[in-house]
Every structure is written in structure tokens, then in C-alpha cells.
Amino acid sequence: MRMYAFQCMRSVICCPPIMLATILCTSSVCWSDSISATKPIVKQQIDFEKTVRPIFVKHCLDCHGPDDREGGLRLTSRKNILLRNDSGEPAIVVGKSDQSILYHRISTQNEKEQMPPSDAGERLSSQEILTLKQWIDQGAHWPTESEEPKHWAYVPPVKNMPPVLKGEVRINNPIDSFIVEKLRSQETPLSQAEPASPARLLRRVSLDLIGLPPTLEDVIAFEKNPxxxxxxxxxxxxxxxxxxxxKWARQWLDLARYADSNGFQADQLREMWLYRDWVIKSLNQDLPFDQFTIQQLAGDLLPQATIDQKIATGFHRCTTCNVEAGVDPEENRVNQIFDRVNATGLVWLGTTFECAQCHNHKYDPFSQQDYYQIFAFFNNTPLEVKQVGKSVTFEVTGPKLALPLDKKAEQTKDELTKQRLAVQTQLNARQKALVESLPKWEETMLALLENSEESTKVPVTVQKILRTNSEKRTSKQKKELKSFQQKQDKAYSTLEKDLNRIRNALKAFEPDTTLVMVEMSEPRMNHIFKRGDFLNKGAAVTPQTPDALHPLKTNRKPDRLAFAKWLVARENPLVARVTVNRWWSQFFGHGIVATQEDFGSQGDAPTHPELLDWLAVEFMEHNWSMKHIHKLIVMSATYQQSSKVTPALLEVDPYNQLYTRGPRLRLAAESIRDNALAISGLLSTKMGGPPVYPPQPKGLWRHVGRNAPKYLTSTTEDRYRRGVYVIWRRSAPYPSFTNFDAPDRGSCVINRSRTNTPLQALTLLNDPAYIEIAVGLAKRLATKDIASNLSDRERVTYAFRLCVARKPKTEEVDLLTKVFQQELKYFQEHPQAAQKLISAENRPEGVGATRMAAWLYIANILLNLDETITKG
Incomplete structure (x- = not known):
């Protein structure tokens, strides 16, 4: 009932003025006049605290208070009551109760429209209604603008001094001081775990910082001097x-919703890899995060913007783009702007902005007007699809940046272009000559047809055309005859081959392109979209930042560049916190704020608020350096703890929120493959360039749609390159990545899920790519110091350490050696099975197929261990 009444309230709020006037005339106005007739309006000033606030508390705040925002309305401050609610209008018009929706809703006699609803509480008395009417007419005086205390996330972080701790404790840097103080403050004080073993620690930090395992040589050296x-x-x-x-680009590309395809049904490929390469290069250079931000949001608007700064704006060109038949280009464009606003809110502000797309945010201090004011910053880019001819289909267009060629390549291209023009000129001349000689050529051909032997060289269809009177030939017949004549002419055929050769050579000099952002010279008008419907425009708005955060300071007309600089201003309470929290989660498996995407009132409170603020300020004070924060984290004693867990610790800290032990986490999808490639010795360190196509099961790219791209499996070292370079098609991401929880990147992904399913084990055991990796590892084991005649146990130990770094236990070596010997015996008894399993090119010199097959079984087991795909 309450919801039904609320819907009625919405319908009246959204009524056209004429209809609303009619409703009011038949209900509230007539009734309020009768009240006025019986009790004259009191002239003295209304005391808000004594008379108005008690009415709100008694009748309204359950639905329109700090914890709820029904209809987009909060009665917690004068600013909120004057804010546009979900109808697009404020609840009151100051000084005009007769034009104020709030007054009309409390005074109407219509039970379906009155507030509060009959099932939500007691109706206002006539005196209370008159009091609110007078209060509005007198200017809606509110003695203080302060609302409920500010949520912690909207208060700028302060760098408190780390606590000073006494007693036996390992403190490597301030991170440990904050963590240990929390441990000691528990009802039953807790202590740090013992340090991780040297091998485990080195593997952990290597996987965390570069996404690859350490070399065995590095592990052994560190064990000698830890x-x-x-x-x-x-x-x-x-x-x-x-x-x-x-390694770290992977997480950012999830945020950027980076992919090599458009998304939706057709999901055709597009060039975006230059943006991916820019991210990798920027992270390696430790580009300050404020500049990293500005360049991605507004690099094109920087003075004398460089090519790299323009490429950086690909962040917001990574949005999906619908080119299906019948798509509305404007609706598609608006949806892309929605995505840009929502992604910006999630990535930099940890805020669910999309809640305000259709109405005022129910819980956080962001209104629908705020949303569309931010929308206005991004709304000055051109359409990004164009119609294909006169068809109903579209293709991706919009601003593209072409990389300039180097001087030598440009010279070669110019020379080839000249050759192409010269050959084309000759070809055109020869074509004209053939047209002029066509009648004579036809006579010759007709004479030729009289010779039965020669006539067999002429297609039957052409013979029929030649025997047809020229005036009676169709255009199709004329075209076919012309084509046959050209093919018969040696000079024409030679020129045509030369032209095709030059054209193919020119393709190698076509510049690489990438999608970028460009600002239009004439800005668009901006409006609030009622209920988020782009066809239902409400009040006009201009680019502006939310009142709940720091003010926008700019000497220029507000644009994306001004917005980007506002975003990374030191006064912003959110950006530094959100960013360091997201990095922290990558090291420990969860953030100090668990809800990484939501720092609002409905998100989780930080487990260590002082530490979060200390890290945020430290980040800004050290030139927004990502590497500085990463080094602080991995150098802390907290990070270097053993990940061993006891039943007692599981009882008091099951999710390691207090950091009573080191992190133990399954690797991300790309890192699982990268780790396996490194272990096998197959990994290519080639960087950058177009996406690669490693082996995958056949037929996965077959789907309904037009012009579906083909999956052309790489045959060079590209098939062994890192996961960050693998082709990312949204409708069919690389299958082993999907099985290990990689998203399709159709939208911004803050934190991947981490599941444990049988498909994952089956992938590692049977996927063609992992079989190939296992063969590589088997070859590495079989040929290890082949001249020194290592024993099987020594090779098993070597294999074990390659995979998990630590020394194996005796029983582990015993078990694996026994498996090896059993398989070796089987293949010696069944040599044909070994030869079928191990192809000739995978049999190293001096190693028979039977031993290679047995080592393949050991490699397959080790690559499928939980410990191999887990950092701990």
C-alpha cells in the first residue's frame, strides 16, 4: 500500500501544470480555503526548530530522511528541500506555497495523492498544514544549513602520525604500526604471524609486481642471503x-572496459591496442597518477597535446558501440555518455553515479542534477557511428588518430604511391584502347568460335554473348564480355598484376590507428533526462561538479580538462583513497574498504581508516607515484607474513580483515597463463603491437551476426606472449580466461570475482594451449643438464621448484617419481602411444618419445596444482 501511494505521489509530481492545477482546484485549494475561513493565518514569524522540524520528524523523515530518499526528496536541509526531486522540480517554491508541490501533497483530500500515505503514518493536522504553508510563504527559513554529519568518505583525508608501539614487534614502515595497533586492540589481543619463507616471499612479490614467477636462480640466491x-x-x-x-595494465584495462571489439551482437573488431600500449608504457614510467588521469580524460584538450596524450583519451572510447541494424544513433551516443559518467564515478570516486541517472541518489549526496551536470562535460563529442550507404546497418566511426610513419617509411610509401598512379594511368589508357577495339575483337572472337578446338578456350556464357546482337545485350552481359576481353589482353593483365602488387605493398605502410576523444567546436545543449529517458528532456543544465565535493576552480570555460583537473585536486577526498584502496586489494585480496566500487553510505566502512588516510596522503605527497605505494606495501612486515592459518585464526579472522597473516590468493586469469608459460620456458617477452591469437578450441567465434571475424591462430612467438596482448572479443573472450573469471569488459569492472569450479581444473588439464605449455615444460625437464645424467628424482625436484619455488618434501618427490616411473614403464610397453602423444618436432635430440611422454604427465600434474596457480 505504501509503495502504491508513493507511486501516486510520483504521478502527481510529474503531472503537466494544467492537469496539476485541475487536481489541486478540486481538492487541496478548496479544502485549504475552508481551513483559512475557520482559522485566520497567524502573522508572526514561524520558528523552524520549535514548529517545523518537529512536523518533519513526526510525519516525514521515515521516508524522506537521511537514510531514505523516496521520490528523490530529503527533508534534512534547506538545500535538499530546494533540490529537484525525481519529478525534476523542487518540493517547495520559496515564498509561494500555492506553487509548492510539498504543500499541495499534504493538503489534498485525495487519499491516493496525500502525503504521508494512509499506511505510512498519521495525517498532518490542519494546524500543522497551516504552519508549513506559512513557513513556505515566509521564505522557508532554516536556521542552519548543516545536515547530518558528513560521511567519512567526503571528509578530506588527514595524515595522522603512525602509532608508537612497544614490545616485540616487526615494524618495517608505518603500515605495520597501524596494522599491529589494530591487532592489539582486539578483545583478545593478536600478534603478527611469522615471516614467510624466503622462497615463498620471493615468489609472492614477483607474482604481485610483475605477474611472473622468479627464476629458480633468483630464489636460490635469496635463500642463501634473505x-x-x-x-x-x-x-x-x-x-x-x-x-x-x-602486469598492472590488466587491472586498469578492466576499469577502462578495454576490448578489441565493439560489443553487442555483431561484435566486430576495431583498433584500440595503441591505448593498451600507452597504459603499459605509462605504468612502467610511473607517470604520476594525476597526469595519468588528466591525459585519459582530457589529453586532447591539453595545450600542444602530444600524440601520446591524444592516444590516452582512448579510455573513454573503449565503450561498447551498437552497430546493429535499426539502431538509433543518438540513443547509442547518449548510452555511451552514460557509460562514461558511470565509469568515471566508479574508477575515480568509488561512487555509484548510475543511481542518479534516473533520480536523485537514494543514499549519497548526489542529485540527478549533479549527474547531468557531469554528463555535460562529456557531451561535446561527435557521433561515433555512421550509416553504411543507404542500408539499415552502421559502422563505428568517430574520431580516429593515425600514427605518423617514420621518414624512411614515408619516403617508401610516397614512391609506391607514385608507382601506383603511373600504373593506374597506363591501365586506364589500355582499358580505353580495348573499348575502342571491341568491335574488331568481337569479329576475331566470332571467327575463332568457328574452330572447334579454339572455341573450347572460350566460356560457354561468353560464346552466347558474342553470338547475341550487341544492341540486345544486357548490362550484365556487356560487363562480362568486357572482363573477358581484359583477361585475354596480355598487356592489360600484366598492368593489373603490377597494380595489385603495388597496392599490397602499400598496405604495409597503412598507419596504425586508434579511437580518441575530440571536442566539438559547437557545444551541445544539456538537459536533465526525466527518468533517464533521452527523449524526455527536463531542466537545462551546464557543466558543473557536485556540491557535496570540493568546488570547481577554473579560469576557463568548464570542459573535460577542467573536470579532470578538479578530479585530481588535492582537496578531493575520494580519488586518492579509492585508488590506494584498489591497489591494496590486489596485494591482499580485499580492500581496506571492502566495497571498492562504493565508498558511499551503503558501502562498507574501512577496517583501518587511519591507515587508508595515511596511504592516501602519502600517495599525493609523493607526486602521485604508484610505484612508491606499491613498494611501501611489499616492504611492510604485514605483507611479508606467512600465509599459514590455524583453526584459532580462522575463528577470529576468517577473511584476514585484520591481516593476521600474509595473503594467499588464486592468480588472475591472465597471470595463470603467464605463470605457466614462464615455468615452461615458452614465454615471449615481446611487447606491444596488435593483439595476438594463441591456440583456442575451434568454432568459438561462430555466432549469429554479419561479417563475423575469423580467429587466425598465431604461428610465431605471438602464441606465447603475455595475456595482456591476447585478442579480447567481448562476445567470446579467450575461453581459459573466462573459466578463471575474466569479464567480457562490456562495462567497467572494479573487482573480478574469484570462483573455484571443475571447469578450471579441466582447462589446465585439457585446453590445447595448456597441453602445449605442458609439452614445453616436459621438454625443459627432459633436457635439463642432459649431459650430466641427472636422476629422475633430481629432475622432479627441479620441476617442483620451477612451479612453486619452495623445496619439495620428501614424500612429494617420492610420489611424483613413482608416477613418472609408472608412466615411463607404460609407454615403454606401448611405444606407439608415446609417439602419438609426442609429435616428432617435440622430441628433443637424445630424448626418446617414451621419456618425453612420461615427463608430460608430470608437467601436467604440476601445472594443475592449486599451489601453482596460487600466490601464498
């Missing part, structure tokens, strides 16, 4: 590695 200095030196080498950017 000093803090040796560890720091190794951390510094990882931070300087080009592999660092490749």
Missing part, C-alpha cells in the same frame, strides 16, 4: 622491469 637489503634490491628490480606495466 636479508632486508637483498629483498629490497629485488623489489627495486621488479619495479624497474618492463613486465611491471604489463
Amino acid at each position: 636479508s632486508p637489503k637483498a629483498y629490497e634490491k629485488y623489489v627495486d628490480s621488479l619495479l624497474q622491469s618492463p613486465r611491471y606495466g604489463e
